[in-house]
Amino acid sequence: MTVSDISKRPKFFAQDNVYMPHIAVIEKIIEETPGVSTFHFNFKDKKLAKEFSFESGQFAQYSVFGVGEAPFCISSSPTRPDHLELAVQRVGRVTNALHRLGVGAEIGFRGPYGNSFPLNALKGKNLVFVGGGIGLAPLRSLIWNVIDNRDTYNKVDIVYGARTPADLCFRYDLEAWDKDKTINMVTTIDREAEGWTGKVGMVPKVLEEVAPSAKDAVAIVCGPPIMIRFTFPALEKLGFTPAQMLTTLEKRMKCGIGKCGRCNIGDVYVCRDGPVFSYEQIKNFASSEY
């Protein structure tokens, strides 16, 4: 690993100080599940709102002033730039504070940071999206990106699961993708539930049933660590090589730019060198601590 080249990434918009957040205003809040909400927001500075750009897979540092900052992916697609979306589960101090905010509230935003899904390498490929719970957030940025440039990509399979029907995030997206004839959308829940007519079973198992071909394919995986751990072997069984599997990693981060130290895996900083990695890269990390 050498010093990472960030010169080709979308510019971060932070005057001359990369730690300085921009003010963004929450425009809409969608309650996805009892613990997960999606916030639609826009920059207060209209010029910035116009100039801002990012790529699917990148993340940002979001502030609730007075509470603190936390990193989350940008869950909307750069192909739909009229606002940005942030989906968060209420689990910690900052996420709890975010969930207490209403429409019109101001948050801090700095970014975009990190690398992104390698769109060029995905061109012409069959794409297999494997998601669990709120892990769909970074995937949906890419999925909408693919849909908005549908001719650039080949077949699309989406296998998405949650514990119960109530835990399924982005149901409006799931419906839209289900209706889309160019997409094979499979939704599953872990255990039988009343009124559920879809698939039942853990995501890796259902993925094996769906059995997408590994030929000219790339799998993009994101979900709880336990799901990811079982999904990689499931994909290997289907013939996917580690280089054909992408995921996005999550760590505690403070700075977001490879300084504060804590998100490292060996010499790799997840914030600076990731968060998107192939399973092949992960296997070659200097540390087995991912």
Add this chain to the structure above:
Amino acid sequence: MAKKISKKDIAQLLKTWSQQFTVLAPSRASGVAEMAEWDGKDTSFLDWYRNTTVPPKASFLPPMEEMFRFRKDEEGYRIEPPDKNGRKQLLFGIRPCDARAMAILDMTFEDAYKDPYYLEKRRNTVLVGMGCTNPCESCFCTSMGTSPTDPTNVDIMLIDIGDHFLVEAVTDKGKELITKTKDLKEAAKSDEAEAEKSKETSYNKVVRKLDTKGIKDKLRDSFDDEEFWEKTAAKCISCGICTLLCPTCYCFDINDETDKGEGTRFRSWDSCGFSAYTKMPMENPRSEKWRRVRQKVCHKYEFYPMAFDVIACTGCGRCIRLCPVNWDITQVIESVPDRVKGAK
């Protein structure tokens, strides 16, 4: 040509430099040895100073530092960056080990995204190094790419030659300042010869040695040896002192402090020795102590060399001197098994 200054004229020299800079010099005024603003008269450090307990990184990455202030009014939040103080500092008496540590820290703060707070202070500071004549038992700088009198990473270097210091400019910045400083006298050939002797004496006083050959590979091959790491971490009490007071450790936390819609975002030193350091709401990759000790050792001797081709340790010996349970990095590094050459 080198210059020299009598030890009893140091106060005058610092007074001269104080007109142009905020002069920081070794001080025990706070109860702990550190680089602090010079009081305008005291040069007693020339007698007691071996090294500061708090490393000079504190002058560039303070233990606690305001990043910006925020304030809420009718129109919403306003963010006010801290005043660019633009203050020119002169750090007097930095030891070569700590000067090397600054060069190592620069790599991180200049990498990819620039860190404005650190780099501004760095740019505005002149480092005046002072060679060690009395290294500690815990020092092992000569094994870590530097020496008690190494001038490499300072602007101006002072070498003890008895009742004088030989003063040499190292960088252009140093040269410019020396030329303007009238308090300095021309050094004689004999002074330079004396300095050479002094350097050799100092070098030979560093008795602790550490063989780091192949350490990057050895650590890589030992990464998953849980038993080794558990043994290595056994007596550690996770106090964090070996990282907080390490001159090359830079990890920090970022937090907000607020009162009625007005507040400050600040950063503060943090340590990979603390379990909260990597804790996420649902999981913690380094909840066990041995994982944190492994991170500390590998970061310095394996990961930093992978990223920047330099070990992030300068042999200053603080972590050995200050550890409350006598954990010793040199013993740890020497005990890492050599799996390839066939120790087992």
